[in-house]
Amino acid sequence: MIEARGLSKRFQDKKRGEIRAVDNVSFTCQPGKIYGLLGANGAGKTTTLRMLATILEPTDGTAVVCGYDVVEQPEKVRANVGFLSTATALYPRLTAQELVEYFGRLNGLDEATLKKRVDDIFNRLDMNGFRDRRCDKLSTGMKQKTSIARTLVHDPPVMIFDEPTIGLDVMTARTITAFIRECRDRGKTVIFSTHVMSEVEKLCDTIGIIQSGKLLAEGTLAQLRQNYSENDLEEIFVKIVAPHYVPAEAL
Amino acid sequence: MSARNIGIVYKKELTEALRDRRTLITMFIVPLVLFPLVSVGFGAAIAALIGKAKEETPQVMVIGGEDSPAVLAGLKRVPKIQIVPLESNWKEQVVNKQVPVVVEIPEAFERNLEEQNEQTILIHDYEGDLKSETAKDKIEKYFNDYRDSVIKDRLAARNLPVAVLKPFEIKPHNVAPPEKSGGALFFGGFIAYIVVFLCFNGGMHPAMDLTAGEKERGTMETILSSPISRAHLVLGKFLLVLTTALVTAALSVISMAISFAIVNTLHTKPIQAGESDTALHIGFGAALSVFIMAIPLAVLFASVLLTVASFAKSYKEAQSYITPMIFLVVLPAIAAMLPGVELNLKLALVPVLNVSLLCKELVIGTYHWNYIAIIFVSTCVYAAAALFLAVKMFQRESVLFRS
Numbered sequence: 224m225i226e227a228r229g230l231s232k233r234f235q236d237k238k239r240g241e242i243r244a245v246d247n248v249s250f251t252c253q254p255g256k257i258y259g260l261l262g263a264n265g266a267g268k269t270t271t272l273r274m275l276a277t278i279l280e281p282t283d284g285t286a287v288v289c290g291y292d293v294v295e296q297p298e299k300v301r302a303n304v305g306f307l308s309t310a311t312a313l314y315p316r317l318t319a320q321e322l323v324e325y326f327g328r329l330n331g332l333d334e335a336t337l338k339k340r341v342d343d344i345f346n347r348l349d350m351n352g353f354r355d356r357r358c359d360k361l362s363t364g365m366k367q368k369t370s371i372a373r374t375l376v377h378d379p380p381v382m383i384f385d386e387p388t389i390g391l392d393v394m395t396a397r398t399i400t401a402f403i404r405e406c407r408d409r410g411k412t413v414i415f416s417t418h419v420m421s422e423v424e425k426l427c428d429t430i431g432i433i434q435s436g437k438l439l440a441e442g443t444l445a446q447l448r449q450n451y452s453e454n455d456l457e458e459i460f461v462k463i464v465a466p467h468y469v470p471a472e473a474l
Numbered sequence: 475m476s477a478r479n480i481g482i483v484y485k486k487e488l489t490e491a492l493r494d495r496r497t498l499i500t501m502f503i504v505p506l507v508l509f510p511l512v513s514v515g516f517g518a519a520i521a522a523l524i525g526k527a528k529e530e531t532p533q534v535m536v537i538g539g540e541d542s543p544a545v546l547a548g549l550k551r552v553p554k555i556q557i558v559p560l561e562s563n564w565k566e567q568v569v570n571k572q573v574p575v576v577v578e579i580p581e582a583f584e585r586n587l588e589e590q591n592e593q594t595i596l597i598h599d600y601e602g603d604l605k606s607e608t609a610k611d612k613i614e615k616y617f618n619d620y621r622d623s624v625i626k627d628r629l630a631a632r633n634l635p636v637a638v639l640k641p642f643e644i645k646p647h648n649v650a651p652p653e654k655s656g657g658a659l660f661f662g663g664f665i666a667y668i669v670v671f672l673c674f675n676g677g678m679h680p681a682m683d684l685t686a687g688e689k690e691r692g693t694m695e696t697i698l699s700s701p702i703s704r705a706h707l708v709l710g711k712f713l714l715v716l717t718t719a720l721v722t723a724a725l726s727v728i729s730m731a732i733s734f735a736i737v738n739t740l741h742t743k744p745i746q747a748g749e750s751d752t753a754l755h756i757g758f759g760a761a762l763s764v765f766i767m768a769i770p771l772a773v774l775f776a777s778v779l780l781t782v783a784s785f786a787k788s789y790k791e792a793q794s795y796i797t798p799m800i801f802l803v804v805l806p807a808i809a810a811m812l813p814g815v816e817l818n819l820k821l822a823l824v825p826v827l828n829v830s831l832l833c834k835e836l837v838i839g840t841y842h843w844n845y846i847a848i849i850f851v852s853t854c855v856y857a858a859a860a861l862f863l864a865v866k867m868f869q870r871e872s873v874l875f876r877s
Contacts, residue, residue: 278698279871298701306699312692316490328482329700357493373696 224412225252225275225381229284232270232436244270246436247284252414252429254380257407259427260416261460263468267436268416269308272385275414276306288381302330305374308385315359319350319369322358323376330377337376344372364395371402382406384415388422400426420456430456434464479702483710487684491714496679501718505672505726510733523604532574532609533558535567539579545620549577552616555609568598574609575599587624662837663811665730666830669723669768670807671800674775676722677715678796681779684711685868686792694874708780708868712861715776723768727761763836767846770853771829775803777860781867787876810834822848825856 232245245267252258262268273279275286277297286293289303313322320341327337345351348368353361358369374382384403388396403426406413417423423430423444430447432440440447440463444456451459491497531554539546550557558573567573578596580586586593595617600606629636688694697707779796786792803826809815810830817831828849835842867873 276699278695279875298703301699302701304699308695310692311696311699313696314486314490314693315691316493317486321486321489325482325486326700329479329702331701 224254224290225250225258225286225288225414227251227271227275227284227286230271230274230281230286231283232267232274232279233282243436245274245281248433248436248438249284250429250431250438250441252412254412255407255410256412256428257403257426258412258414258429258431259423260414260431260433261418261420261423262416262433263418263464266433268433269385270436271433272306272308272383272414272416276304276383277301278306302377303379303381305377305379305382306385307370307374307383307387309387309389309391310385311370313358313361313366313369313373316357318355318357319361319365319372320345320354322369323372326373327376332377340376340378341372344375348372363391364398367391367395367398371399379411381412382414384413386416386418388417388419420460424456432460432463434467437467439463439467476703476706479706480710480713483702483707484713487680487711487714488717491680491718494679494683497683497718500676500679501722502725504675505722505729509668509672509726510729510736513730514733514736527604527608530554530605530608531556532605532612534609534613535560535564535573535576537564537576537578538581539583541582542579542584545579545583548620549613549616552612555612565598568600568606571600571603571606574603574606575613577613590628658838659834660811660813662834663830665727665764665837666810666833667804667807668726668730669764669833670771670826670830671804672726673719673723673768673772674779674800674803677719677772677776677779680718681715681776682783682786682789682792682796684714685780685784686786687789689786689874690788698874704869705865708784708865712776712780712864715780716772719772719776720769723772724765727764731761757839760837760839763841764833767829767832767836767850767853770850770857771826773857774825774853774860777857777864781860781864784864784868785873785876806830817842817845819848823852825853829853 227248227250230245230248231243234242234244236242248267248271250258260268260271270279274281274293275288277293277300280294280297285295288300291299291303293300314325317325323341323344324337327340332340345354348371350365350368350372353365356365358366361369382403384399387399387403391399400422403413403415407428415426427444429441429443431438440450442450447456447459448454451462453459453462533556534549535558536546536549537560539549560576561567564573564576568576576598578598580593580595583593583595597610597613599610625639626636629638688697698704778799782795782799783792786795806824806827807830810827811834815821815831817828817835821831822828822845832842832845832849835845
């Protein structure tokens, strides 16, 4: 369960002054559901998710993840969250197994549990072929699997995906979307960000449309279709965002 | 929980560091292979050059002296010089280093001697050139001896004892133990310099790789999403940087002790007559105490390196910040090598310089316990402040996510 309550993030920029990257955003993600955060580049998706994962601290407002406040108990929050983005790279000089074990230990797993968990995950994701290969020698697909294994090792109830398929080929991207569905089916709370309409249509139970740091619309696909009397998600998105849109280059 | 987490990070960073070629090179290859090769090789080359210059028979041209056959004959008997015929462009030949020295004997030298007139022998040499100076020394010695014999004859002619000219002797008597004399002090300063430099150098690459490098590779976001606190994370990283700095420092002390032992066996005879012929060596006690003093210094270095490097966005940017810092670190260590720069209460509080000066004393076996205490404590204070700063910096979003 994730509850964002008036989540805000302001940055000071020397040239442009104060920037409201995220501005008073509130939403709720339920267990066993996928919440999709849809927005253009620079809309505030990454900053929002980073605040939920406690990588960044909110300037105002807060969020409660699995009953823990992101400001008050960030370490507890992180122990209950699996965070995956294309920016979360792997340590090049560790093997796939060492990497997953490292994150298991940081999550407080004892050696016996860790071994069981790692064996289980490596079997499930079919990773035994490159268990002892260094991460810098892995293919993109293998790297993605290792990243997935990393987020799963502590079996977190909440999964946060920040544009997880960006820059991936179709086959690898499908591994990720399949994994997101699996997380939902296992009853995890899932939130993910993207700017790809088709992913949202296929995956999301609830869609939040974000632009200029503000959550402009929220609802199921059916609700959005009804409210904006459009069938195509892209048309709906443009209708909502256009009045607020500032191209990323202008920022 | 906290010690466990720091340990987990440290172990992982160690695993990665030991698989990183650059870390291995700065940590092991530089102190164990490169440094002894350079120092032994350099020392051997200098010794060989000086030896060669001394063995060589320099050519000497003589101006005048045709009317002073006795002096000329004596000059020809000076061992290991060769008198060659004068050429008109002799000055040019000295300048071009074709002839090391030209001796100018004034006209009617011997007659003037008889008549006890003042006169001057000129030795045209090339100052600073090793060959020219050795030749000049030989000629000068010959004429000095010749002058002494003339004085003796003159005194004898007047029935005066030699003591008339030398009512008393002045003679310095060195009571400093040979291992603590000037040459050894410089040597101690040199060791301090090497330890300071290699200690800093050993921590440099890992500090940049573990902070700016992680940002650049995108692993920073990965690790920040794990439950470990940022303080524990930076402490684990700090311990690794400290390890590499200390291992580099320790190996450099050990390898120096070994390479000087080798140099000593290679050149048992003193390099220059008159210079103290103390063998350059580092005892076990000295090596150990230098290493102990290097510990707080390594903490200081590791913390400063981490603080600066974590500010950078990429490894390259970190390099551009840290490379100039080498000069800041090395400068006080060089200052400590200068003769006359000695420990005092004020200098004992200057970071790096204080440890360098102390190491210089430690190497020659002097233990000023009050200074040792002041320097150890003050360096620990600086180190703690720097470590505190490193931890604080690492917790700032504006530093970790600088864009």
